[in-house]
Amino acid sequence: xxxxxxxxxxxxxxxxxxxxxxxxxxxxxxxxxxxxxxxxxxxxxxxxxxxxxxxxxxxxxxxxxxxxxxxxxxxxxxxxxxxxxxxxxxxxxxxxxxxxxxxxxxxxxxxxxxxxxxxxxxxxxxxxxxxxxxxxxxxxxxxxxxxxxxxxxxxxxxxxxxxxxxxxxxxxxxxxxxxxxxxxxxxxxxxxxxxxxxxxxxxxxxxxxxxxxxxxxxxxxxxxxxxxxxxxxxxxxxxxxxxxxxxxxxxxxxxxxxxxxxxxxxxxxxxxxxxxxxxxxxxxxxxxxxxxxxxxxxxxxxxxxxxxxxxxxxxxxxxxxxx
Numbered sequence: 001x002x003x004x005x006x007x008x009x010x011x012x013x014x015x016x017x018x019x020x021x022x023x024x025x026x027x028x029x030x031x032x033x034x035x036x037x038x039x040x041x042x043x044x045x046x047x048x049x050x051x052x053x054x055x056x057x058x059x060x061x062x063x064x065x066x067x068x069x070x071x072x073x074x075x076x077x078x079x080x081x082x083x084x085x086x087x088x089x090x091x092x093x094x095x096x097x098x099x100x101x102x103x104x105x106x107x108x109x110x111x112x113x114x115x116x117x118x119x120x121x122x123x124x125x126x127x128x129x130x131x132x133x134x135x136x137x138x139x140x141x142x143x144x145x146x147x148x149x150x151x152x153x154x155x156x157x158x159x160x161x162x163x164x165x166x167x168x169x170x171x172x173x174x175x176x177x178x179x180x181x182x183x184x185x186x187x188x189x190x191x192x193x194x195x196x197x198x199x200x201x202x203x204x205x206x207x208x209x210x211x212x213x214x215x216x217x218x219x220x221x222x223x224x225x226x227x228x229x230x231x232x233x234x235x236x237x238x239x240x241x242x243x244x245x246x247x248x249x250x251x252x253x254x255x256x257x258x259x260x261x262x263x264x265x266x267x268x269x270x271x272x273x274x275x276x277x278x279x280x281x282x283x284x285x286x287x288x289x290x291x292x293x294x295x296x297x298x299x300x301x302x303x304x305x306x307x308x309x310x311x312x313x314x315x316x317x318x319x320x321x322x323x
Contacts, residue, residue: 143210
């Protein structure tokens with residue numbers, strides 16, 4: 001059914017693939033041992049087509065193994081089958097996988113209330129592997145804003161800085177990249193008066209803006225990200241360290257740089273890009289000479305005072321740089 005596109009294993013509210021090969025292999029081993037597998041839940045979108053509400057990881061593992069996409073690894077009960085893909089298995093075991101196993105399927109019919117599948121997804125998944133905050137937002141606040149967050153998370157420079165090299169990267173699977181886009185919008189909108197911890201503020205931003213027009217948001221994020229790349233280059237969002245730069249995105253520094261540049265006009269951004277060496281030197285000085293700034297990006301970074309401090313000090317630095 002997956003091969004025939006009868007089952008959509010990646011609806012927008014689903015978590016991204018998170019099972020590694022070891023966990024996928026354990027599922028196949030369970031089938032070989034005739035261990036009962038929990039049911040999967042499908043939502044009927046149209047007659048003969050379905051989306052997965054719960055069971056995506058299981059269906060994906062089964063599909064990928066039968067299609068020869070991975071070899072069994074780290075099996076506990078059947079270690080002699082390690083390094084076997086489906087085609088390598090003895091014919092007897094192939095027959096076991098093709099005849100004996102079955103998974104019960106519970107289907108929400110097409111005529112069911114469209115909100116039920118979101119409620120079912122949340123209830124089922126909060127009882128198993130704990131959902132990440134952005135995975136919950138992805139379900140609870142579906143709409144135009146959520147679609148935009150996913151679109152902008154694909155920005156090449158953001159993926160580069162978050163070390164996302166494929167869809168198997170941890171930051172991608174946990175939706176950290178999507179959350180980073182939301183983080184910018186939340187802080188940029190109200191950084192001077194933010195009255196809640198950032199995690200709560202992000203929930204509120206999605207709830208309040210889930211159906212708003214997204215064109216302005218797309219423009220401001222793209223402009224700000226491009227500006228950071230042009231000004232700080234490969235050291236954007238990085239911490240100065242031991243005469244060099246730590247090759248890791250620092251979220252509080254991302255806040256400061258992205259929001260600060262969003263407040264500047266095009267002429268100033270062009271000037272800073274042309275004088276990027278001076279900006280890098282001043283960034284180092286901000287870390288080494290300003291104790292309040294250093295505290296704001298390293299201690300209790302989700303507090304509203306810390307957010308205001310780091311954004312305002314980064315902004316003041318960029319406004320006052322002279323060649």
